[in-house]
Amino acid sequence: MQKAAIERNNETIAAQLTPVGRETVQDRVYSELRRALIGGLFEPSQVLTIRGLADALITSTMPVREALGRLITEKALEALPNRSVRVPPITLERIDDLLRARSLIEGEAIALAATRMNSRQIATVEAMLGQWDEMRALKHKKDIDREATLNQSFHFEIYRCCGSAVLIPMIESLWLQSGPCIRVAIYAFSDAGEVDTAHYHRSIVAALSRQDAQAAREALVADISRPFAFLRDKLQSASKEGLRA
Amino acid sequence: MQKAAIERNNETIAAQLTPVGRETVQDRVYSELRRALIGGLFEPSQVLTIRGLADALITSTMPVREALGRLITEKALEALPNRSVRVPPITLERIDDLLRARSLIEGEAIALAATRMNSRQIATVEAMLGQWDEMRALKHKKDIDREATLNQSFHFEIYRCCGSAVLIPMIESLWLQSGPCIRVAIYAFSDAGEVDTAHYHRSIVAALSRQDAQAAREALVADISRPFAFLRDKLQSASKEGLRA
DNA sequence: GCCTATGATTTGTGATCACACTTGCTTTGA
DNA sequence: TCAAAGCAAGTGTGATCACAAATCATAGGC
Numbered sequence: 001m002q003k004a005a006i007e008r009n010n011e012t013i014a015a016q017l018t019p020v021g022r023e024t025v026q027d028r029v030y031s032e033l034r035r036a037l038i039g040g041l042f043e044p045s046q047v048l049t050i051r052g053l054a055d056a057l058i059t060s061t062m063p064v065r066e067a068l069g070r071l072i073t074e075k076a077l078e079a080l081p082n083r084s085v086r087v088p089p090i091t092l093e094r095i096d097d098l099l100r101a102r103s104l105i106e107g108e109a110i111a112l113a114a115t116r117m118n119s120r121q122i123a124t125v126e127a128m129l130g131q132w133d134e135m136r137a138l139k140h141k142k143d144i145d146r147e148a149t150l151n152q153s154f155h156f157e158i159y160r161c162c163g164s165a166v167l168i169p170m171i172e173s174l175w176l177q178s179g180p181c182i183r184v185a186i187y188a189f190s191d192a193g194e195v196d197t198a199h200y201h202r203s204i205v206a207a208l209s210r211q212d213a214q215a216a217r218e219a220l221v222a223d224i225s226r227p228f229a230f231l232r233d234k235l236q237s238a239s240k241e242g243l244r245a
Numbered sequence: 246m247q248k249a250a251i252e253r254n255n256e257t258i259a260a261q262l263t264p265v266g267r268e269t270v271q272d273r274v275y276s277e278l279r280r281a282l283i284g285g286l287f288e289p290s291q292v293l294t295i296r297g298l299a300d301a302l303i304t305s306t307m308p309v310r311e312a313l314g315r316l317i318t319e320k321a322l323e324a325l326p327n328r329s330v331r332v333p334p335i336t337l338e339r340i341d342d343l344l345r346a347r348s349l350i351e352g353e354a355i356a357l358a359a360t361r362m363n364s365r366q367i368a369t370v371e372a373m374l375g376q377w378d379e380m381r382a383l384k385h386k387k388d389i390d391r392e393a394t395l396n397q398s399f400h401f402e403i404y405r406c407c408g409s410a411v412l413i414p415m416i417e418s419l420w421l422q423s424g425p426c427i428r429v430a431i432y433a434f435s436d437a438g439e440v441d442t443a444h445y446h447r448s449i450v451a452a453l454s455r456q457d458a459q460a461a462r463e464a465l466v467a468d469i470s471r472p473f474a475f476l477r478d479k480l481q482s483a484s485k486e487g488l489r490a
Numbered sequence: 491g492c493c494t495a496t497g498a499t500t501t502g503t504g505a506t507c508a509c510a511c512t513t514g515c516t517t518t519g520a
Numbered sequence: 521t522c523a524a525a526g527c528a529a530g531t532g533t534g535a536t537c538a539c540a541a542a543t544c545a546t547a548g549g550c
Contacts, residue, residue, distance in 0.1 A: 022511090024533065026314075049501065062534050065502080069271075069311050070318040075414055082542065083502055094410070101411040108349050165339070166346045166422065169320055170415055177411065267541090269503065294531065307504050310532080327512070328532055 026063040029053075033067055037076055037087065037176055039148065040183020045089040048077070076176035090181050092235055098178045099228040106155070106171055106224065107217040110204070112162035114213040121161050122209050128154050129205055132198055144186060147197075154201060158208070178228075185231040200226070271308040274298075278312055282321055282332065283420055284393065285428020290334040293322070321421035335426050337480055343423045344473040350415055351400070351469065352462040355449070357407035359458040366406050367454050373399045374450055377443055389431060392442075399446060403453070423473075430472035430479070445471070 033053075036042055054064045068085055071077040078088045088094070132150055152175070159171055200223035207215035278298075281287055299309045313330055316322045323333045333339070377395055380388070397420070404416055445468035452460035 026533075051501070060535050061502090062536090066311055066314050066533095069315050073315040073319055075411070084542085085502095097409050097411045101409070101415070104349065104353050164342050164346070166320070166342045166419070170346070170418075173415075174411075271503080296531070305505050306532090307506090329512090330532095 024063070025059055026066050029057055029059065029063045030067040030070060032057065033071060034076070034176060037071070038152065038179040039145065040180050040186070042087045042180060044087055044180045044184070047084055047086040049084070071176070074173045074176060076173070076179075087180050088177070090184065090231070090235065092232065095181060095228055095232050095235070098174065098181065099225060102171075102174050102178065102224055103221045105167060105174065106159065107221055109159045109162040109164065109167050109171060110208075110216045110220045111213040112164065112167075113158050114208050114211055114216045116163055117158075117161045117208055117211075121157075122205070125154060125157050125208070126205055128157065129198070129201055132201065148183075148186065151197070158204070181231060182227050185227040185234070197223075197226075269308070270304055271311050274302055274304065274308045275312040275315060277302065278316060279321070279421060282316070283397065283424040284390065285425050285431070287332045287425060289332055289425045289429070292329055292331040294329070316421070319418045319421060321418070321424075332425050333422070335429065335476075335480065337477065340426060340473055340477050340480070343419065343426065344470060347416075347419050347423065347469055348466045350412060350419065351404065352466055354404045354407040354409065354412050354416060355453075355465045356458040356462045357409065357412075358403050359453050359456055359461045361408055362403075362406045362453055362456075366402075367450070370399060370402050370453070371450055373402065374443070374446055377446065393428075393431065396442070403449070426476060427472050430476040442468070442471075 042048070048068070050061050050065050050068065053068075054061045057064065068077060072079050072085060075088070077085050079085050128150065132147075132154070135146065135150070156168075156171075159168055162168070200219060203219040204216055204223065207213075207219055287293070293313070295306045295310050295313065298313075299306045302309065313322060317324050317330060320333070322330050324330050373395065377399070380391065380395070401413075401416075404413055407413070445464060448464040449461055449468065452458075452464055
């Protein structure tokens with residue numbers, strides 16, 4: 001019987017080869033736009049055009065328009081009555097609204113994670129803490145993008161442990177929505193001698209490692225509140241300036 | 246100066262005319278599919294094809310594929326690795342997951358609404374309660390669709406008062422995701438002599454009218470838990486049957 | 491000089507076509 | 521008789537075209 005031998009042969013080949021994956025152009029465009037939005041590459045109120053993005057990404061309009069449609073439904077972008085699309089502007093109400101939603105949902109996610117993380121998973125996030133300190137020690141000209149990426153990985157590594165397939169996409173949507181706002185705040189931070197972010201992360205990890213859900217939630221809320229509060233103050237003083245002028 | 250007169254004239258005309266709206270085909274397709282999903286017209290695990298839907302809706306494939314893409318990003322539909330799309334199947338984990346998320350977010354929304362609703366808004370939902378009783382009294386062959394629609398209006402009328410532009414789309418997404426599950430439960434309910442839904446709604450309105458956020462939240466959670474719990478039991482006994490067979 | 495109207499350009503939307511991949515059935519060969 | 525190869529129908533994806541609406545610029549009139 002040849003069959004079993006052929007089967008075995010195929011299996012050894014399969015073990016050595018890594019699946020090639022069949023990502024569509026649309027998926028790549030979508031991911032790229034997500035990355036740009038969370039990273040704050042687009043500024044609030046900026047208008048995006050299908051053809052402009054298609055040219056920038058070197059594709060046709062088709063994948064771009066579908067990606068834009070998806071981003072609009074998750075409120076990462078906004079469809080104006082003129083049918084043009086822009087990244088949502090920052091308002092005081094929106095900042096408070098986003099912060100409340102993020103505290104609620106990410107708080108719930110981390111509380112769940114606190115009761116479910118095993119020691120290996122905790123070790124992973126602890127290692128990321130180390131990475132963070134390391135980068136900080138080197139202090140190579142404040143690489144904001146790397147810091148932001150690491151921060152994102154840190155949070156989502158934890159959220160993934162909550163075991164909820166419903167909450168995680170919602171958190172991603174919230175990050176997408178708050179991305180442009182946060183980036184504005186981060187830049188302002190970096191000018192105004194920022195406070196120690198690592199401190200909050202350390203208390204999060206500490207709470208997780210002793211399975212203290214409530215403490216983890218509180219530490220997380222403190223962590224994500226900081227840039228929002230900063231941005232809030234900045235916006236309020238700016239609007240006062242505007243009134244005075 | 247004619248200008249002011251013309252302006253006035255235009256305004257009086259504008260006051261009499263109702264905006265015609267420029268809904269695109271894509272929007273209509275999207276709304277229609279949403280309605281179908283929340284209403285449970287599609288059953289869990291059912292596969293949907295672009296061309297099939299386009300034929301059913303009498304349009305081309307273009308609006309349909311964009312609408313499907315949007316529904317996939319909000320997890321109302323599921324993209325299989327084969328690139329075909331289906332409505333997500335029901336599992337026990339998913340039921341618990343959805344119920345937890347809905348309790349959390351809709352609970353927060355109603356708690357916010359409880360502190361913000363004015364007497365006119367409360368009167369509106371009270372009136373809906375009356376409508377409900379009325380329909381119930383007539384008892385015309387248990388019009389499940391009308392009941393479901395009224396139930397949806399009742400809930401969203403309240404949620405709209407929470408004043409959060411972030412929470413409401415999330416709630417809509419959750420209804421979209423739980424629509425197919427709920428419908429299965431509702432049908433089972435109607436077979437198994439259902440309990441009094443109106444009771445829960447009455448206690449919700451009572452809590453709202455005395456601005457008791459905590460009581461409103463609890464009543465709401467009890468209301469939305471019921472079909473989920475029912476479905477959960479049904480699924481568990483079904484899987485036991487499956488094992489026995 | 492400022493406002494209004496007319497034209498050109500840009501932009502989103504929908505339809506159609508071409509292509510690649512999947513799926514299911516039929517046929518063929520051992 | 522059964523399994524594998526091959527063929528055909530179906531399906532998603534991306535590109536291009538046609539059209540309508542919006543935006544912008546320029547010219548004309550008060």
